[in-house]
Amino acid sequence: MSEEVIRVEDLRAYYTMPNNVYVRAVDGVMLKVYRGEILGIAGESGCGKSTLLRAMYGLIEYPLKVLGGSVLLLTKDEKKFDMTSLGIDRLRKGVWWRYISFIPQNAQNVLNPMIRVKDHFIETGKNLGMDEDEILERMNYWIDSLGLSRDVASAFPIQLSGGMRQRIVIALAALLEPEVLLADEPTSALDVVNQRVFVASLSKLHKKLRNTVIYVSHDLELLGIFTHRIAVMYAGKIVEVGKTDEVFEKPLHPYSKALIDSIPKIGDTRIRKGLSGRPPDLRNPPPGCRFYPRCPYATNRCRSEEPPLVEVSKGHYVACWLHAKR
Amino acid sequence: MGVSAPVLELRNVSKYFSYGIFGTMLFPAVDDVSLSIGGTPQIITIAGESGCGKSTLAKLALGFLKPDRGKVYYRGKDIWKMRSREKKLFIKEVQPIFQDPFDTFNPVEPIENYLRKTVKTFYGETRKEDIENVIASVLSDVGLSYDDIRGKKSSELSGGQLQRASIARALLAQPKIIIADEPVSMIDASLRINILNLFRDIKEKREISILYITHDLATAFYISDLIAIMFRGTIIELGSTKDLMEKPGHPYTKLLIESVPDHRKRDRWLSEEVEAKALEIEEFRLAGCKYVNRCPFAKDLCRANRPPLVEVSKGHYVACWLHAKS
Helix, strand or coil: CCCEEEEEEEEEEEEEECCCEEEEEEEEEEEEEECCCEEEEECCCCCCHHHHHHHHHCCCCCCEEEEEEEEEEECCCCCEEECCCCCHHHHHHHCECCCEEEECCCHHHCCCCCCCHHHHHHHHHHHCCCCHHHHHHHHHHHHHHCCCCHHHHHCCHHHCCHHHHHHHHHHHHCCCCCCEEEEECCCCCCCHHHHHHHHHHHHHHHHHHCCEEEEEECCHHHHHHHCCEEEEEECCEEEEEEEHHHHHHCCCCHHHHHHHHCCCECCECCCCCCCCCCCCCCCCCCCCCCCHHHCCCCCHHHHHCCCCCEEEECCEEECCCCCCCC | CCCCCCCEEEEEEEEEEEECCCCCEEEEEEEEEEEEECCCCCEEEEECCCCCCHHHHHHHHHCCCCCCEEEEEECCEEHHHCCHHHHHHHHHHEEEECCCHHHHCCCCCCHHHHHHHHHHHHHCCCCHHHHHHHHHHHHHHCCCCHHHHCCCCHHHCCHHHHHHHHHHHHHHCCCCEEEEECCCCCCCHHHHHHHHHHHHHHHHHHCCEEEEEECCHHHHHHHCCEEEEEECCEEEEEEEHHHHHHCCCCHHHHHHHHHCCCHHHHHHHHHCCCCCCCCHHHHHHCCCCCCCCCCCCCCHHHHHCCCCCEEEECCEEECCCCCCCC
């Protein structure tokens, strides 16, 4: 796990509002994603996690704008794609599906309900220059691999359950065996049993392809199950990155710790405590650390100076003055 | 038996919804459910996946929907045959809390106006000072101050603050029972636990019973005294939190509990094959056990006859032919 596949450098992706106001959804994010890993990006609503994922895919559409920094996709055949500046047309022609695929939120609703599942595959494959036999062969391979029955190929999406449609979207995303798979909260509309089936399918796919998966979720416990590393976001910034077990066992950032402590576990009825307050307004974020208004350890320095993301132990980074030296 | 008789009782309640092109076919969203709430203050959870009928059950209990079969009694009287004075008492004493707190309040009207109206209606207070005192005392119980809401509209509060305000509104009616349908599902994890703790306080300090409707088993196990698991319109298991955790009787209850994400149990969670079939309408219409198509223990008997809800140990009921005699 040392070869980089995605490098996010000082990325600033803002939403434009009237009167030259910006919502700083992703504000100075640095992140390296390694080939073959499953990386989870965790955070609560409005922290910028979905925006970061969109920027990695190069899906920059009004009102989203990239004001600084870059996202590089480094492929096995030694190509280098600057995802945020290539433009959607060029990405669609040569990068999307082939090198990187995207499973959106509410993935169960992206299939046209009146077009047979098979025809979704054929249309997508033909646009990418595949012939029909090859497409069907690969489709059947992924349908089998993901534990679906081959009958679903000739069904209309409307006849299938949400959980099944979601697995078809994974199969579709895997059609060209891309090096990177991005998933944006694909299970938030599913119940726990279907969620488990979906994540198990995704893990199977990862084992077969040995590709890179970046999975965004508000559910830290879910990410704890199948990711290798977790990045925690708060108010547009990454506040902690580390190996999954390390983040759970010794979270370094007070926010990560609060997030982990606030999740109840079956069989453990100890009284838990959550945070108070609310995240800052990203139109006008406070100076210094963005977590300080809610942080029990806040000092004067936290109010005025922004903590840098520093490596505390090997591969475990945190942006907090409790851990940074000056 | 509790100290006193149940306050709200659902007896063999069913509710049918229509489906199909002309809405000519019927399926039971709630199918012959009985449940008692009140007496000794307790938190009772109705848990199940989306489409299990739990929200319909909440609406039946609140009198928002009229049952097609069975009766809902409040203090021994059928709520659909009450005189207006009795109906007023029912409306005052059985208070709802909704999933989206932004739906509870009109977005253009200040929140305090709602609270004032509630006080005027239920307390008969008319002096501004008295009204504000009553409101301030309830707000402090839910972790808000009057200044937090003074002059503010719903859009000016966070989701967590607003849900607290809607709990305050319910408490101002001095209810005996609160029926909360997914009250924390739209609130971030770090704030969710505080609202759950608040429900526990309300039960203990104000002796109010709470019917908590949720898909989230981890939170159900955290605050409940009793848990009922619903599947396709029927209650398939009912028991104390301890009973369900230590010896779940129904195969579906076991699967649900095992499928709640827990990073410490990741190997088991990922390795076991679970198949989620979900031809929902068909399952609702099954004559026998509705879980039969998914159940690893299904026998002919299960297809032919609905298993009764039998008491397997004191206060622990399971509807499964593994536990019942035919």
